[in-house]
Amino acid sequence: MSKVTPSKSLISFCSAVLPQEAGGPDPEDLAIKLSLYLNRLPKDFHRGYIAAVNLFDAISWAKYQSRISGLTFDQREELILRLHKNKITFALIEALKALVLLVNGSYSNSPEIAAAAAKNPPVREDAKLNTVTASSYPSISRCDIVIVGSGAGGSIVARELSSKGADVIVVEEGQNHTSQEFRENMPLDRFASMYRDGGATALLGLPPVIMPIGRGVGGTTLINSGTCYRTPDRVLDLWHNKFGLEFARKDLFNKYLDDAEATFQVGPVPLDIMGNNGLKAIEGATKLNWKTGPLIRNAPGCDGCCQCAIGCPHNAKIGVHLSVLPIACQNGTKIVTDLKVLRVITDGSKAVGIYSKRTDGSKVIIYADLVVIAAGATESPGIIRRSEISSHPHLGRNLAVHPAVAVAGKFEEEIFPWHGVLQSASVEEFHESDGILVEATATPPGMGSMVLPGVGSKLIDQINDAKHLVSLGAMISDGPNGRVFGKSRTILTYKMSDTDGSRLIKGIEICSKILFAAGAKEVFTGVTRKPVLKSKDDIRELKEVADYKELHVAAFHPTGSIRAGTDPQICPVDINGNLRGCENLFVIDASLLPSSPTVNPQISIMATAKAISENIVNLYFN
Numbered sequence: 001m002s003k004v005t006p007s008k009s010l011i012s013f014c015s016a017v018l019p020q021e022a023g024g025p026d027p028e029d030l031a032i033k034l035s036l037y038l039n040r041l042p043k044d045f046h047r048g049y050i051a052a053v054n055l056f057d058a059i060s061w062a063k064y065q066s067r068i069s070g071l072t073f074d075q076r077e078e079l080i081l082r083l084h085k086n087k088i089t090f091a092l093i094e095a096l097k098a099l100v101l102l103v104n105g106s107y108s109n110s111p112e113i114a115a116a117a118a119k120n121p122p123v124r125e126d127a128k129l130n131t132v133t134a135s136s137y138p139s140i141s142r143c144d145i146v147i148v149g150s151g152a153g154g155s156i157v158a159r160e161l162s163s164k165g166a167d168v169i170v171v172e173e174g175q176n177h178t179s180q181e182f183r184e185n186m187p188l189d190r191f192a193s194m195y196r197d198g199g200a201t202a203l204l205g206l207p208p209v210i211m212p213i214g215r216g217v218g219g220t221t222l223i224n225s226g227t228c229y230r231t232p233d234r235v236l237d238l239w240h241n242k243f244g245l246e247f248a249r250k251d252l253f254n255k256y257l258d259d260a261e262a263t264f265q266v267g268p269v270p271l272d273i274m275g276n277n278g279l280k281a282i283e284g285a286t287k288l289n290w291k292t293g294p295l296i297r298n299a300p301g302c303d304g305c306c307q308c309a310i311g312c313p314h315n316a317k318i319g320v321h322l323s324v325l326p327i328a329c330q331n332g333t334k335i336v337t338d339l340k341v342l343r344v345i346t347d348g349s350k351a352v353g354i355y356s357k358r359t360d361g362s363k364v365i366i367y368a369d370l371v372v373i374a375a376g377a378t379e380s381p382g383i384i385r386r387s388e389i390s391s392h393p394h395l396g397r398n399l400a401v402h403p404a405v406a407v408a409g410k411f412e413e414e415i416f417p418w419h420g421v422l423q424s425a426s427v428e429e430f431h432e433s434d435g436i437l438v439e440a441t442a443t444p445p446g447m448g449s450m451v452l453p454g455v456g457s458k459l460i461d462q463i464n465d466a467k468h469l470v471s472l473g474a475m476i477s478d479g480p481n482g483r484v485f486g487k488s489r490t491i492l493t494y495k496m497s498d499t500d501g502s503r504l505i506k507g508i509e510i511c512s513k514i515l516f517a518a519g520a521k522e523v524f525t526g527v528t529r530k531p532v533l534k535s536k537d538d539i540r541e542l543k544e545v546a547d548y549k550e551l552h553v554a555a556f557h558p559t560g561s562i563r564a565g566t567d568p569q570i571c572p573v574d575i576n577g578n579l580r581g582c583e584n585l586f587v588i589d590a591s592l593l594p595s596s597p598t599v600n601p602q603i604s605i606m607a608t609a610k611a612i613s614e615n616i617v618n619l620y621f622n
């Protein structure tokens with residue numbers, strides 16, 4: 001397969017987590033695949049992983065005077081089970097195990113994933129985009145408007161401004177992907193190539209939080225779940241009343257939301273493709289008399305193949321690469337791919353272009369009358385810092401995310417959660433009251449077993465039973481508790497508040513109730529001290545023992561790191577999207593939302609981008 005030679009410790013760790021004697025994979029083969037994947041992750045993450053794995057060999061030596069590779073099957077089982085019961089080593093094993101499962105699951109299920117991708121032809125052709133890779137693009141060029149990032153925010157700006165005749169260039173660090181790749185490439189390759197840091201972007205804190213972020217033409221909409229929520233009225237009131245965003249007045253903003261929804265051709269998930277995962281969520285919530293129903297999505301023609309997170313092989317999910325960028329390109333917009341913007345070029349206090357780097361390290365300069373930064377809430381602050389164009393104390397602060405926990409219910413009957421739409425149904429009963437939104441979310445088979453409890457032969461039993469699971473996610477709108485540091489490289493920190501931690505535990509409780517109401521025989525909670533509930537009576541104990549600092553938390557939807565508003569003390573960007581202190585420089589992506597929209601944010605970001613684009617048209621084109 002490759003020349004990678006994994007360390008003995010890595011092979012041993014694989015054999016302890018998924019023992020071949022109990023039906024697991026060949027540990028050496030798995031360790032090679034894991035090494036190949038680790039090679040694609042940030043170097044410090046890779047080093048940390050290997051150091052942690054070595055620790056287990058050291059522990060084995062201390063107890064048995066032998067590395068794990070020299071232990072018998074029974075000794076290995078005893079060791080890993082014992083360490084899994086210890087509070088500190090439990091957290092470490094769980095973190096390392098997540099990657100072992102991802103790699104093993106995506107390889108062993110790749111034939112099934114490929115078959116589902118090939119089952120139906122694409123419902124629409126790939127878009128005709130005017131893309132050019134940086135290697136074929138001149139080192140110095142000029143345009144009217146250069147936009148950094150081709151995601152939900154940047155694409156709308158490109159569409160709006162090019163429609164007024166502006167000569168627009170969009171610069172995108174990632175690549176342009178095709179639906180053919182999604183039908184033909186290995187699931188793990190699809191995953192690693194379309195996510196920043198190979199999918200291992202982390203928020204540092206307690207608990208540590210993994211936050212996947214997309215990278216490619218279309219930004220995160222390329223790999224997102226396609227759920228489309230309008231910005232709730234109470235959020236718009238906050239943006240308008242507290243932050244002074246005139247365009248967020250409900251009567252005005254609704255027309256931008258209408259535009260975003262029309263662009264994405266949104267509609268409810270049809271019940272015949274929803275799949276059992278969503279149907280069971282609706283059944284459970286309905287029995288509890290809770291507000292529930294199919295999610296609204298942007299995927300006309302979806303066949304429920306459950307692969308949205310690794311690129312829709314049927315072009316059913318019409319992210320901005322299929323809906324917005326084609327119009328921008330028809331208007332003459334050019335998209336330069338594989339080009340990372342390092343900083344903004346200024347002349348005095350005016351932005352006059354961008355300085356960027358090809359993958360071979362050579363430099364590209366694009367001069368422009370206006371510069372728009374739309375690199376997403378985690379990357380845009382770093383570009384501004386590197387450019388030394390703002391020393392605003394709130395730059396990078398107020399990063400809001402949606403921390404989320406996954407809870408799975410095991411049913412007697414076969415569910416096959418991956419036969420159906422990946423994110424399909426919601427339970428909104430606790431959204432307004434507690435800021436907790438439950439969404440039935442599956443993953444491609446084998447690519448999301450993080451919630452499965454146990455290690456060793458028990459874990460293998462769980463993997464074999466995965467077709468009996470219903471998987472729910474509970475996300476909360478947080479503090480905000482995050483911060484974007486870093487100049488040359490983004491560093492994200494997260495200080496979960498006790499209130500938000502308690503709400504996550506409440507989210508687990510809510511999901512457990514839904515799953516039991518729908519008929520689950522047991523529920524996997526992800527809670528260290530109560531990983532399995534046998535009945536709903538166990539929920540009381542779960543609440544008593546759960547500690548949010550020990551939860552498996554993933555986060556999605558970063559927003560607010562360069563927020564917009566009238567108050568210059570707390571908002572680095574003014575209400576027109578203009579970075580304070582720098583003329584001709586706009587920030588138009590998730591960063592400028594003044595608070596979490598409390599729902600999946602792509603529609604809110606697109607609507608805001610259209611509103612700000614209209615401001616720019618009024619300022620510069622009339």
Ligand SMILES: Cc1cc2nc3c(=O)[nH]c(=O)nc-3n(C[C@H](O)[C@H](O)[C@H](O)COP(=O)(O)OP(=O)(O)OC[C@H]3O[C@@H](n4cnc5c(N)ncnc54)[C@H](O)[C@@H]3O)c2cc1C
Nearest residue numbers: 149151152153173219220224225226227341590600601602
């Ligand atoms: C797994 C997952 C599922 C999601 N599901 C949903 C969902 O169902 N519904 C929903 O509403 N939202 C969802 N989201 C979130 C949503 O997609 C994002 O909030 C939205 O796309 C953010 O828009 P943006 O324009 O701020 O950034 P992005 O869409 O992330 O675009 C930013 C682009 O800028 C590029 N870039 C960054 N730095 C540079 C640089 N230095 N130079 C050049 N280019 C650069 C990036 O590569 C990226 O392509 C999901 C997110 C994830 C990770």
Ligand code: SF4
Nearest residue numbers: 302305306307308312
């Ligand atoms: S489930 Fe997702 S990946 Fe599959 S067809 Fe529907 S939108 Fe595309």
